Structure formats: structure tokens, C-alpha cells
Amino acid sequence: xxAIPAGRVATYGGVAAVAGLPRRARLVGRALRxxxxxxxxxxxxxxxxxxxxxPGSEDYEEQLRRLQAEGVACLGGRIxxxxxxxxxxxxxxxxxxxx
DNA sequence: CCGATGACTCACG
DNA sequence: CCGTGAGCCATCG
Numbered sequence: 001x002x003a004i005p006a007g008r009v010a011t012y013g014g015v016a017a018v019a020g021l022p023r024r025a026r027l028v029g030r031a032l033r034x035x036x037x038x039x040x041x042x043x044x045x046x047x048x049x050x051x052x053x054x055p056g057s058e059d060y061e062e063q064l065r066r067l068q069a070e071g072v073a074c075l076g077g078r079i080x081x082x083x084x085x086x087x088x089x090x091x092x093x094x095x096x097x098x099x
Numbered sequence: 100c101c102g103a104t105g106a107c108t109c110a111c112g
Numbered sequence: 113c114c115g116t117g118a119g120c121c122a123t124c125g
Binding site for chain 1: 106
Binding site for chain 3: 101102103104105107108109110111112
């Protein structure tokens, strides 16, 4: 999660896959609940580029604020994944990095 | 032990 | 775009 750069977003399923847990998107959402403060939870959105919280809820607004603060546009409740989507590297690349 | 419940996703109509 | 249904599986009551 912390590997997701500011200004980009990843999907629940994507994070799960990178973590080596394919098809476990729900688990990522569960893990995000009450996660440490230094975890950029707001950079994780649902598959189509939509904030997963119920629109209008306090959590929804909070995430929207944080994303906009990083320059991520959310028009019509949608985030353009082709522009802001983070196509993360595989776990090895994340751990060992390109030097 | 068991059914219900999610910060999910994908396929289909 | 919207609903349905099927996977998913850790938690909860």
C-alpha cells in the first residue's frame, strides 16, 4: 500500500494480487479498516475507479478530499484509471526495487 | 457450528 | 447504466 505513489490510485483487487493473494479484494478492504496512520488507504478504490464508500458518507467525503489534495480528479464519482491508475510492479520489484 | 455480512470483482442480460 | 448471481473468506453474533 505504501508503495502506491501519491497522485495515483490502485484497486482492491490489484493490491491483493500484488500481495500474492489473487481474488481476495475483500480482504484488502478489511485490512484497511483501522490500519496504521501512515498507510495511504485513500489511494485504494474499487475496480471501475469508484470510491468504495457510500456516496455522501463521511468516509466517502474524507477519501475524496485526500485524493483531490493529491491531484486525483474524481469527475462524476469516477476516477480515470487510465490516467491515475497505478499499474504496480510485482512483489519482487517492490521489495528489491530497480536498485 | 452456522448463517449473515462486508472499504470487492467479474460475467451476463 | 443497472440489477443479479456467483466467487471470495475473515469476522461476528
